[in-house]
Amino acid sequence: MNNIICQFQLIIAQKINKLIYTVLNFRPLKGLISEEWYVRSDIKKALGILCMIWNVLKDIIWKAFYFILVIIVPNSLLAGGLGFEDNKALGNMFAWTFLICSCFMGTFTHSRIVTDGNEEDYLLLNLMRIDAKQYYLTRSLFQSASQTVYWAVAFLLIVGRICPGHTGVFLWVLLCYICCRPIGEAVSLKLCEYYDKIPYQDKSPKVQGGYYMYNFAMVLLAYLCYPVLYLLQSRLGDKHIQVFHPLFDVGRFSLGLQAVLLLILLVAAVVSVRYLRAYPKYLQVARICCGFARVTEKQKQAEGAGSIETKLENSLDEDEVPERLFPNKNGYDYLHAIFFERHKKLLRRPSQIKRWLAEGIFAVAALAVIVSRFVLSGAQFQSMSDSAWKAVNLLLPILVFVMYSFSSGEKLTQAMFFHCDASLLKYGYYRTPEAIISSFRIRLKYMLQTEVAFILTFCVGVFVNLMLLGRFRNMLQIVAILGCIVILSVFFSVLFLCMYYIFQPFTEAGNTTSVGYKACNIGVYVAAYSCLQLHTPPTYFAVLLLSVTVVTMVVGILFVWKLAPKTFRLR
């Protein structure tokens, strides 16, 4: 009991301190509370009680949501799709799915002992030196008990309303759940022993593959059992559209089967509990699962889960001995040439993918045009050509949005920051106005160069297809369309680079903090999206686009010249 109280106190204290810290550092609430709150035991006790109540409520709500979203909704959809709306069968379907998903899948693949870098485990086992066996056993027992209570409350709230008359079945499922928990823990430890490493978290294809296969099989069993039974029984000529699952729907036989299954699980649970109590290597498990290195690695992963840095792959191998590159280049030209060369996979890939995509689409389109020239009559081909031309005219505004979506400008600037500027901006020489402008100029040139292949592919693709369609008389409009493609490709690259230099929005922690940058980003998106609503002839559209983009680019570059020396800093 002491063990549980100690765990509780530590976890709650940690949560309250985090809460106080968050409020202290949340700007709109600045000054509302002071650092004194950290030492006010009365406030912390009150917050602790609120925290506990919230935790219980949160768990119950979460379980209710889980039951609705994972059990009720998919099964109702399945039943509706198949055409049987027998409420009794539906209730049993819910019980079956819960039994498989939560008892036979969840308990075996989500161990509370064999965790992966759990911070609480690390604090209590490695820092506080709590006895590992006692800790793991009491924690598992407490969590199983509390989870059972939460499930029971969730069932009372939902099952009683949606499928009355199924309380007994769900009580049986809950008993199965109680038995399955120690079995799951014992199996996890056994697997841990067998593989000499953490099962399910191991990266080896064998273990990982087994984990996925087991989960996949369980999901299939959970959701497809009733539909399969339904189809089988309807084939056998049962016209009443009623499903008989041996575990629930066959009267006394089902009751007997349930009793046998529960008995088997009970025996297995007793054996598992004995195994868990006798297991001698909890300390080793603690060292594997929640050692300092593993916990910090998990924390980094969690902190960076949504950050940009984790989205950027690291293309450098630290053991590689690279050759000396660009001996004839100097200074910033030399630096950026090496940067682009060493990160070419990362930086050129988006442009390459765009090019391949465009090549594929235009090749297929060209082939279709050539085939239709032979298959269709002259009049039919002309009609198709006119329709295609009309579509091209309509598609032009869409091109703005397509080009915006395809633009790799943002990804390129992120890569520049995390792989180059984040380190060099710490040094004064890299922050001088000359250095900033020089780097901007070199990068602008590079970004335009990377777009050349895509622009060429796109222009050639559009041109060839329109020529194949025989649109020679529309040459002026075609030139306007090609102009739009070139302008747009360049525009978004330049725009993102300018925005990066004006706002420098990224932090070393991998977040985007600048409000101005975010606002501009939204503005660009809205402007690109609004173009979808425009319906103008291509020539006018090209003129409009040219004016807007040239003005924006000139203004952007001027802003960079003026502002970047002051704003291009680490945040």
Next chain:
Amino acid sequence: MRLVVDAIGKSFEEKQVLNGASFQFEKGKIYGLLGRNGAGKTTLFNCISQEIEYDEGTVYMEENGEKKDISYDMMGYAFSTPVLPEFLTGYEFIKFFLDINRDRIKDPRTVEEYAQMVGMELPDLDRLLKGYSHGMKNKMQMLCLLISKPPLLLLDEPLTSLDVVAAHEMKELLLEMKKDHIIILSTHILQLAQDLCDEIVLLHQGKLAGVEDLDCHDKGFEEHVMELLSQ
């Protein structure tokens, strides 16, 4: 030439880290900046190097009675945790640094010669900085200061991550450099300060104070410093 720190004040939120810190650092000496954890040593360095803006006071260089603002050319700052562009090799980084400082270097040498000055093995020059140890990164950082030779050197715990031989080489190097520079190094290690520094400056309760009366090599020095920092 001297560096004048005049009544510098800097607060973070409600916490006043520097509170009218004043001191004058002379050329030709190595100053050991001592202070307890969180005393504000790095904050002081950041204020001197203009990395952060301070709330009050002034920092300037004075030469022949003429006051000069501290520009990038005048100052070199070695961080306690060196951060280098990891996509470059040691050779490329030194070459890049030499290129951009070409006009400021009086007696330029080859990349290899510079590397040997800090005891770097030549094969290491062709490895990516990403694979360098903390100590090797620190050497690269110090090398940048050796190349550009700015009059003011701020070294934030420069020797802590170096091995015994490298630390010894670095000490020798700093002793060689001191006659033309103002060198301020922050450290937690009193013995290092005693070995290397000509003067000890304490940063305590937001203020700077030179340790006077006692020679820093004296026996009673350690007790004296402890007493001052515990007040």
